[in-house]
Amino acid sequence: MSRTRLVLLPADPGAAAPFLMLDDDGRVLERGHLSVDGPVLSGARVRTVAIVPGTEVLVRWLTLPAGRAVQQRAAALWALREDLAVDPASMRVALGPDAVGSPRLVAAVDDARLGEWTGRLATLGVEGATLVPDCLVPDAPEEADRLRSLVFGPAVAVRGQGLAVSVQPDLVPVIAAGRTVEPIDSEAAVEARLIATALAPPVDLGGGQSRPVSGEGWKAWRLAAGLALALLLSPLVLAAAAAIRDDMAASRLNAAAAERARALFPDMAADADPLDEAQRRLALTPPPGGVAVAASVLFQALEGVPGAELDSLTADPVAGVRATVSYAAFQDLQAIREAIEARGLSMVEEATLEEGNRIASDILVGAKA
Template identity: 50%
Template sequence: MKPIRLILIPSLGTEPAPYLVIADGRVRERGVLELDAVERPEPMRTVAVVPGVEATIRWLDLPAGGLAQQRAAALWMLKDTVAVPADRLAVALGSVPAAGQPRLVAVVGLSLLQAWIDYLDALGVCADAIVPDVMTVPEPDEDDRLNAVAFGPAMALRGRGFAASVQPDLVELVAHPRRVEPIRDPGEVERSLIEAALVLPIDLLSALDRTRGTVRRDWALVAGLAGLLMVSPLVLVAAAAARDDTAARADVSSAHAEIARVAPELAARPDPIEALRQRVLTAPPPGGVIGATAALFAAVEGVEGAELDLLIIDPEVGMKASVAHTDYQDMQLIARAMRANGLQVTETSTLDDRGRIVSDITIGSVR
């Protein structure tokens, strides 16, 4: 096996970086890489371990879809956690899990990821992979336990389906009610680092696949991409029927059987096909409730002074909302943004409430 260089990037970018050279699963060399050293290190595969406190790590139930769509879905699920514009974030995904299992996701600031790359360049090396330090901590066997390893001023905590780096005085708060088992043996920590370098749990550099070149996204586009993954089988069946009504009429018995399978409560209606069609018309395509809600939030946030006062989702009547805004032209801007996502906004009432305009709307498909 070719040797691997494992570099620990310090929390302060002015400090040198400790490293190990691993060959055949064992440490062949230890040392420290100095910034802007005259002699460049020997070229070899390099794995950098970065401070985990800078990364948001979660295990998420992601819908099936392409890599770009799954990254967008993960980013949208973490929207309230990261609180940073989408085009400033890099999203890395772990390996594809077994069916029904959540997928490992790591989100880090794009500028910080670039700063780590620049730091490594100043050391005279180029990383082939970048891993948050917390992901080198071994996962415990018990659900009620967290393994803990100190990396610089932070404590890396790892549990089953959990990983976070926190300040030492926050460990008890974050861990509760799980017990914390510190790993203090340097040899055990080193073995965990070696294992992570040999079998990468996640690679932050893989996030650059979506951020290189011109592929950059804002929250509205993230919402749209995420929404594409949320199309329900019911909507797919009905949309196909609407697009090819002639074919549906040619095989009514088959259509009824399919409706009975995906929506048995509609099979007893006098006209099951029409009942299914009406349900689709009141449902928010193309991304179902999640996609439509994401598009609505993005549209409202894009209009200065506009606020979403009320959102109602009912399987029978579809989506309804109340939007407070300052100008009568605002709803046109919101409707235009929604239409770009395949959604139709219909104003049902508008009133002036103490200097604020409140518009009640329904949300459906563009027909």
């Protein structure tokens, strides 16, 4: 039968550490306190879970990219960099169980603080313990508008959906922000949560990771940033590949559409964009009364402008009347336009060219849009 020792590491370094010895089913086999004067006695090997002060630990739930554990820890460290009060190079990151499709539990602690805890445990005779912040001991309520709290010495652990933090008692209402706080205050309930945490630790701040060598913190942080950046970019690389594939398919479709457009409108200018020109022509509405009415309106407009002449005219049953008109001054074209629009049609200027003392414009007379 394997055994689990639960050690509650107090915030006060000089205080004794309460412990429970548990069997596989969570039954308490032994209770007591560990101290420098009364450390763990050598004997049967047991698994140890130590509850450490959560006030020193930053806990978040993050969506991390797929990858190896070291890559995910690097990505988590990069994501937490704005929330850290110290140099990220000095932080240790631990991950909770992988939750497919859900944000993953991430806990970060200063490496110096972690060394202090492991050192204190060593003086108590405890080596290789799983370290869990006390803010993860309360269970999270299913309701988003509720929180659970549990007192650990001078601090209160507060747990909710996507929230785990240990704060001073007077800050609990601030953290709650109107949510109902359910305290876990009975001795039996507190012990039940401690036992549940010992049997299934949500995270291990120690994690069996080797400690960084002194002086290499910045190097480690640069490596973490590089790995995180690579992980963050990897979805972009996949998206870019998909975009290139889509662009190639779109290019093939555009080329086919351009060929059909030129076949549909063979009089299209050679340098015209076939898709834009086809779209413009298909959007045109035949003029009211047909091209005969449009031509008649154009003739009347030209008669009203001294010196205006009709150089050419082409009737298009769909688009309307295409014409080349010449006149003496630029304001004459505006007068022609106003005369045409006054009769319920529209005029589109397609090209204009100055020739000596005359100006020539290609225009299209059709229905108003």
